[in-house]
Amino acid sequence: MKKILLTAGALLAWTSCAVAGAGGQSVVSIPAEDYKAILERLDTLQKRVDQMEKAESPSAKATSAAMPSKLAKDVETIYDTLDKVETKTLKDRISLGAELRTRADFFKVKNNANLSPGSLVEEHNDNHWSNRFRLNLDSEIQKNLLFTGRVTAYKNFNNNASNIYANDSNAAHIPGDTGLKLDRAYVDWIPEGMPIPLALTFGRHPSSEGPPSELKENRLRQSTYPSLLFDGESDGVVATVGLERYLGWKNSGIRFAWGKTYQDTNTSVAYMDTYGGAVDDSNVFAAFFETEIPGVRDSLLVLSALRANDLTANNYYLGNSAATSANNIGNMDLYGIHVQANNVADSGFDIFLSTGLNKTHPSGTIGYDTNGSIATLEGTAGLMNNDGTTSHTGWAVHTGLRYNIPYKPWNNPKVGFEYNHGSDYWFNFTWGSAELYNKLATRGDAYDFYYIQPFNDNLFGRLGYTHIDYNYSNSGLHIGDFGESTAELDNLYFLLDVRF
């Protein structure tokens, strides 16, 4: 401070001299008021310096002399502790979370005839209990490299049998044995220095339980894809381009996805295709544009287009084990529009409307026989036809709402209703659906009511009732054309979910 004062004084003196010098022998005066102000300022500064020097008394000096060694020691101890904590934290590369669901279902089926694959086959099944355990994993490997994983064990009570309808798309979503199934394991890589905001996602994708499933499941959004179109486990690669900076629409972006719904492998040589007579792989190409709807807070709009090439068929879902070998039966296009808004105008209502359209491009059949005799084939089945050539178009709509009841003593319970209708030839890729009967694949009408009761932040219960009127058989199956149905399904259930 003293230095500043001296410098200021010297500067003032030098300035005065310089001004005097510039004028020769004459003395240049400055306005008296300015001169007075400068002096007062100097006095003030001097007083502050005096005060500071006075404050640094001998005892204070002694204290400050003693402090450095004590402080240094304390700081060193803190650093040592921080080192241990930070090292421990950095070594814990994966964060773990878990979920447990116990569910009791009561089913009633009328006129059962070819309900969706993987669903009920009994006419009646009261008292169906299941447990589902999920282990969630995530890691920020690096700032721009993120890993997410989930393994699941899902089984019926006191039953350790693998479900015969389990396939690669629903292995972790229908009850089976006690083994852990790989539900999802993917890495998000955000390359640096790209001219556009780009993210690459590769691995086993978060492609199940997409919007609006999170409303009924009472959790955050779990998937990119609207559940009316795609709900299942899938392996592939997705490129996401962020568009917010170009469009100005919050969370807008477009995703280009590729995956395989079937990959032919030789049973004896794992890295090669089957020799001769093998079916082609089924590839899925898709594009999804999504954004928050401008002007509507906490909303979502998703436009989807999907092409599945070389869909395969075998006799597995047609009744028995005897049939001609598996074959490619054609391609399928699928389009969708999904609109959703949560807590609309602060009303407590979450609403959604999702639509889908599918069109087939058939190119083949398989022969089948429900009695197990290839010699007496009952017929042929193609892509939603029996002749292998007839093309069909289907459509579906899924709508609903959820009301968040503002009643704190009961932890703000929620009540919801959903309705979906699918036409005769509606088809989607939803074998990993949270509902065992693949509700959104219904060729008919489905009515779904539920009540969610949170008990605390980690535990909640759900009581629900679903009624389905099937108009057309084999909902959820792309093989064959089996005509009208009068089947009905009623499902009353209660579940308890714990997440931590």
Added chain:
Amino acid sequence: MQKRIVTMLTAMSLMLPAVALAASGDALFLQSCGACHKKGGKAAIVNPADKAGTVWEKYFARGRHPGDMGMSDADLQSVIKYLVAHAADSDQPAAAVIPK
């Protein structure tokens, strides 16, 4: 086939200096740090896997090592690079370079 072998050998020979460079941090750590940080030594035994990589970097950046390490700046940087490469959170944590 012969060409492939020659190409592979050439590639391997080009990699040797890099391997030697990487080994220098290892050797420096054992020689310089190991002189004191050893069983019965002046200081406690230390190994790369005792801390995470970023923790090692911060440790030296803050000048926390007591006393003179008797190393040039270049040598110290080699040692730090080695410590980070084999730190607790690395792909190859080294916990017993200096036996405990």
